[in-house]
Amino acid sequence: MVRILLLEDDASLALGLEFSLKEEGYDVTHVSLVEECKKVFEQESFDLALLDVTLPDGNGYEVCKHIREQSNIPILFLTAMDDEVNVVLGLDIGADDYITKPFRVRELLSRIRAVLRRKGNTESGSRLKSGSIILDIDRAVLKRDREEIPLSAQEYKLMLIFMNNPEKILSRDEIFDLLSEGGGGFFEDNTLSVYIRRLREKIEADIADPEYIITHRGLGYKWNKRVTRE
Structure with missing residues (x-):
């Protein structure tokens, strides 16, 4: 229990x-x-x-x-x-x-x-790789240039959402729904913006000129690199 x-x-x-x-x-x-x-x-x-x-x-x-x-x-x-x-x-x-x-x-x-x-993630092991980023789904661990990057639960879920939907623009509503598993409305715009910014601070070399999470104004966000599963 x-x-x-x-x-x-x-x-x-x-x-x-x-x-x-x-x-x-x-x-x-x-x-x-x-x-x-x-x-x-x-x-x-x-x-x-x-x-x-x-x-x-x-x-x-x-x-x-x-x-x-x-x-x-x-x-x-x-x-x-x-x-x-x-x-x-x-x-x-x-x-x-x-x-x-x-x-x-x-x-x-x-x-x-x-x-x-x-x-307690016990799903079968797999890794998502994109550029210098590796997300180990089995261990819920993110690495950038082989360095382990600590993530909160919501940051980890955001990484999964983006890396499972590479090169696709996701609206804020789509991200809200995926984060809350269909229960849209749990997240406010301000809170999502905070999560996005903090995730960029952890994975981007230059948050002023991001290469992974790109903002499309009025449309949403996009993971801007190809993702492979290992």
Whole structure:
């Protein structure tokens, strides 16, 4: 059974989330304070963490850093702060995804399933190669010029989407649908732009003149190189 650590100080929201997650078969441990969360994480084993950002005794970023010092479990932020600065900060310190309040339960469940699939990907091994980029699907690992590049769950899904659709312009709506597996509307334009920019920073030699992910204004994005499967 997947064990989830939920850090949320809003009692009513936490109660609803805990009920919904347990209905889906997850084992949930709820805490409402930063220090309590750190202590529980040290004492028990978890498969995923859901972290609120603003808390009475600190913030979820502090907890995320603490977890990342000793574990690579998926981390999702739950927060009402949806501005780009906070999204980028959350991703920078090691979060796999960022979901803004208010959100629909099915949206959260979809995000959870996505990050857990990334962690436990057991599909038959294959690699996608394009230029100096290699995406190892079996291990969910990206390499550029033989150097391993860390990816968040959404960045990994974006790489799969682009490399499975090379030299084809994908509209933002198409990307939204593929990211959320048909549940379009889970992602805002601003959030997708952040993911695209951060992915470019990791794979492009010059983000001002990208060679892999090309923007077609008014149309969408295109993976601009041939992709082979090995």
